[in-house]
């Protein structure tokens with residue numbers, strides 16, 4: 001293992017191999033000062049690749065290098081084709097990946113190698129076990145891009161109802177932990193909307209209402225959460241639902257809380273939490289878009305965009321002014337036509 | 338002004354991490370005044386700005402200065418002396434390390450001497466694989482990403498002729514390598530047995546554009562793959578999952594379904610840059626609506642200026658109904674939403690609810706430069722309202738009344754859609770490491786990757802680079818068709834494979850490029866016309882030097898060179914390599 005291994009150049013069982021130096025005739029720029037251990041191992045790796053050797057010792061050598069540098073994609077590739085050539089146990093390989101994926105969570109290769117193994121195992125693989133493994137990975141790094149993409153690939157690849165069934169409860173668990181986790185919101189969209197309509201989900205009206213209720217509730221909890229607003233817009237765009245249908249819900253989020261008014265409990269339109277910091281930029285934008293879609297309300301839309309540019313969200317002043325122009329110009333077109 | 342991100346008194350891990358970063362960045366903001374921090378600019382504060390209560394000394398106003406010399410030293414040291422042991426993790430990215438350094442120096446206006454250039458060329462050529470393409474180091478497998486890094490570095494330091502690096506690129510093998518990676522859904526593997534993602538698509542398109550090997554078979558179905566990666570947020574994901582009918586399990590005999598085709602992963606700045614730049618690079622290949630009109634709407638001098646950008650979608654085909662589309666409206670909304678607050682000094686984050694990071698100055702900020710290729714910039718609506726006011730004689734009831742007062746509101750430094758000034762402040766105040774080089778965010782160390790992408794982002798925030806109609810016209814006039822080669826002058830030792838004799842008409846000719854033997858029969862004229870479109874579209878990008886297009890926070894001493902939004906090479910380096918491989922000699926006058 002790293003650090004305490006005998007150099008390959010000192011191992012009799014490797015004496016038949018002549019290692020190949022990285023740069024044989026060139027003095028490279030920007031050289032990396034490798035450890036002796038790494039330099040030695042990769043010298044032997046280049047030699048076995050040149051000889052196209054496929055053997056147990058190649059598996060040991062490639063594992064050794066991967067532990068020193070998990071980003072060495074050529075070593076991963078060569079290991080993979082060696083595993084196939086030797087007919088090695090892919091179940092054992094997966095166990096090794098359990099360990100490596102935990103240590104090198106951020107490298108592409110650990111997740112991709114897993115995907116190759118699972119694809120190759122096909123019907124003999126256990127995708128449910130994979131889902132549990134991924135969950136553990138997310139405990140360590142809840143926004144890891146590769147981990148999420150791997151989970152999504154797994155679900156789509158196997159596309160089995162039994163696997164999909166657990167996804168909504170899983171996402172809710174993730175969002176309960178952190179309602180601002182955008183990766184989890186994306187996963188929800190992937191699961192609910194973008195992966196086809198599965199058995200039991202044919203009633204899209206029901207699905208839409210369920211998603212709207214869920215999202216409104218999460219917005220009420222912490223209104224200044226861009227992830228939840230983006231999801232809400234995504235759902236409306238995807239289902240071609242007019243933004244205007246949410247007007248009653250949106251309005252209380254667009255202005256400071258009116259303390260004088262008694263709170264009316266409306267389950268369809270949850271009010272901002274007591275500690276909400278209002279007004280909420282995303283709500284003002286949303287309301288402006290509602291106005292923009294109406295025939296005579298371009299001016300009010302423009303006013304709201306202008307308030308974002310000048311008061312509530314000045315860093316995006318240019319963009320909001322652009323929206324002012326857009327609102328007024330499309331209004332002009334309506335008048336002209 | 339410097340309000341922390343609103344948490345609604347509902348803390349989660351995201352808001353806790355966010356608050357920590359805001360606290361650190363406050364110390365780097367010379368204008369930030371906090372009740373808990375003594376303000377060195379206030380006359381009533383202690384005279385010494387080096388207040389012992391704060392872990393970081395707060396920069397003075399006059400520190401809006403790009404420490405060019407220390408960044409040059411930082412990069413030159415890495416180039417000459419190399420990287421310590423912990424960079425072993427970059428062993429499979431050696432062409433990248435060199436590209437980050439060399440392009441960083443180009444932006445800083447530093448060229449290399451002939452000796453160092455030759456060393457770089459030799460190092461890169463040692464990374465060229467016998468299979469075609471470049472790997473992460475000698476003896477490593479070829480990979481699309483390292484091929485981009487190697488080819489772009491050669492654009493900077495290489496030259497034609499023996500040992501110049503350019504003519505030693507084996508384009509025939511490279512083309513075959515590219516084709517071998519293509520997948521039926523239009524995506525490409527980044528390397529054999531490796532993953533698919535839009536970074537690979539981007540790297541393939543940049544290198545094949547620069548080297549004149551971009552062909553219809555190479556780009557087949559790529560637009561629909563790119564479009565399928567756009568998420569509901571507006572940005573793009575790493576890849577998408579193809580479903581094949583009737584079941585994915587028999588994919589070899591099945592056809593790709595248009596739906597479902599979900600993105601894998603959420604909208605992400607890096608993937609978005611690659612996806613949108615790819616979309617723009619594919620434009621010259623889209624079926625021309627009429628044979629004489631150049632394909633790029635923004636560089637088409639014959640089209641009367643369109644008042645509206647292609648909202649809400651950018652279509653790949655001229656037809657209104659067919660073909661893949663991307664939603665530029667949601668894209669622009671998402672891109673602008675990623676710019677941080679004044680407390681974050683206007684830096685960009687890479688995904689919703691993640692932390693700002695200096696490298697997104699390019700991946701997200703740079704997207705606004707790429708959008709110029711689709712005719713989208715902040716000027717669209719200022720022009721619209723301007724001409725509108727004239728055309729309609731000031732139609733009543735619009736906005737705050739007259740067109741004039743509205744125009745005054747547009748009168749700002751520049752026509753950008755994002756806050757260029759604020760982004761420059763982040764880079765100058767927070768991203769520069771005290772010992773040279775630039776970084777993700779304080780208190781992290783500088784590295785070559787973040788040095789380049791902060792500088793590239795700074796470049797994009799200082800300059801406006803766009804496909805210029807004037808330059809397009811010049812290019813069009815000065816293009817010279819590549820003549821069919823006589824057999825005696827064929828530069829290769831292996832003779833070009835003879836074109837297949839079946840179904841061929843009078844127009845068949847022996848193409849000089851051996852790689853093109855894989856193309857379906859194409860007339861000499863069509864072949865030249867396609868290459869011309871690609872060359873023109875790539876070479877037309879120019880710096881807009883008109884007033885209001887250039888803005889240097891901290892003064893013109895902070896100027897870095899302009900960068901080509903699609904390639905991240907200077908305009909000169911881009912055009913130099915393009916001219917060589919397309920056989921052109923026209924130099925755009927500056």
Ligand SMILES: [Zn+2]
Pocket residue numbers: 694695696697777787
């Ligand atoms: Zn970064």
